[in-house]
Amino acid sequence: MTYPQLCVACGADVPGGQTCFCLPCRIKLSPSKMYLQRENEFTERFWGRLPLESAAAMYYFTRKSPIQRALHQLKYQNQPQVGVKIGREFGRLLLQSSVFQTIAGIVPVPLHPNKERLRGYNQSAMLAQGLAEAMGVPIITDALVRSLFTDTQTRKKRMERFENVEEVFAIQRPADLQGKHLLLVDDVMTTGATLEPCGQLLLALPGTKLSMATIAMAVR
Numbered sequence: 001m002t003y004p005q006l007c008v009a010c011g012a013d014v015p016g017g018q019t020c021f022c023l024p025c026r027i028k029l030s031p032s033k034m035y036l037q038r039e040n041e042f043t044e045r046f047w048g049r050l051p052l053e054s055a056a057a058m059y060y061f062t063r064k065s066p067i068q069r070a071l072h073q074l075k076y077q078n079q080p081q082v083g084v085k086i087g088r089e090f091g092r093l094l095l096q097s098s099v100f101q102t103i104a105g106i107v108p109v110p111l112h113p114n115k116e117r118l119r120g121y122n123q124s125a126m127l128a129q130g131l132a133e134a135m136g137v138p139i140i141t142d143a144l145v146r147s148l149f150t151d152t153q154t155r156k157k158r159m160e161r162f163e164n165v166e167e168v169f170a171i172q173r174p175a176d177l178q179g180k181h182l183l184l185v186d187d188v189m190t191t192g193a194t195l196e197p198c199g200q201l202l203l204a205l206p207g208t209k210l211s212m213a214t215i216a217m218a219v220r
Contacts, residue, residue: 008073008082009066020085025066031059032217035097042217045192050199053181053209054099057189057217058090067216071187075119080126083187086215087130095135099211104180106132106139109198110146110169124186127215131185140182143173144198171201179207189214 005017012022021029034040034056042055059067070086073079094100108124116122125141132139147170171177182202186195195212203210 007066008079008085009069020070020082020089021066028066029059030062030065030067032057034217035094035100038097038099042189042212042214045189046196046199049192049196050203050210052199053102053211054097055212056094056097056100057214058086058093059216061188061190061216061218071215074123074126074187078120080121080123083123083126083215084130084133087127087132088134089130090127090213090215091131091134094131094213100135100183100213102181103135103137103183103211105177106135106137106183106185107144107177107198107202108139108141109184109186109194110144112146127187127213128185131183131213137183140176143171143176144201145170145172169197169201171205174205177202177208178205181209181211184210184212186212186214188216188218190218 005014006012007014007022007025008020009025010022012024014020014022019026034042038054040056042057043052046052046055061067070082074082106128108122108128111119111122125139128139131137146168184195184198184202189195189212199210199212202208
């Protein structure tokens with residue numbers, strides 16, 4: 001039995017199922033071409049902080065847009081397939097870049113186990129699953145872990161975000177990560193306060209290179 005492909009933002013039919021969004025929603029999206037440039041708006045936010053190979057967001061985040069609705073479905077409406085679908089489409093785009101063709105492992109930003117049990121899944125892991133399927137690269141799970149429970153970042157200001165995640169991540173299986181070009185993935189890049197400490201831990205491992213990918217990036 002073939003099920004209809006539905007828009008990840010509004011639930012309308014998507015004829016052919018080639019994209020995640022229906023035509024009316026696509027018209028309202030703000031896609032980025034960051035994946036075609038080694039250095040871009042995403043990597044600029046980490047200059048002097050992390051030496052990235054590259055980084056890309058698939059869309060720019062704007063309020064009341066289809067991408068905000070899709071992220072809400074993913075995080076709060078028990079719709080993990082939204083992350084997987086977007087990840088598959090994003091993975092095909094990333095493979096157009098020579099930088100992302102050398103990725104050897106995909107690492108989702110972890111949730112604390114208590115929060116993951118409450119939600120039922122890690123939204124970043126759902127994105128990682130779709131990316132892995134499209135790129136033919138393994139997901140490395142449970143090597144980067146969140147060791148402390150923190151409050152949600154959604155309504156926090158920039159400095160509060162950095163203080164909120166200080167010393168909350170840890171590496172527990174370094175052998176699975178070291179010496180590889182890793183793709184660290186999260187749902188949204190706002191200030192980088194979550195991605196930065198994760199990236200620092202990964203880059204401290206011998207021979208590790210790092211790139212990043214998110215579904216969306218907040219516009220300053």
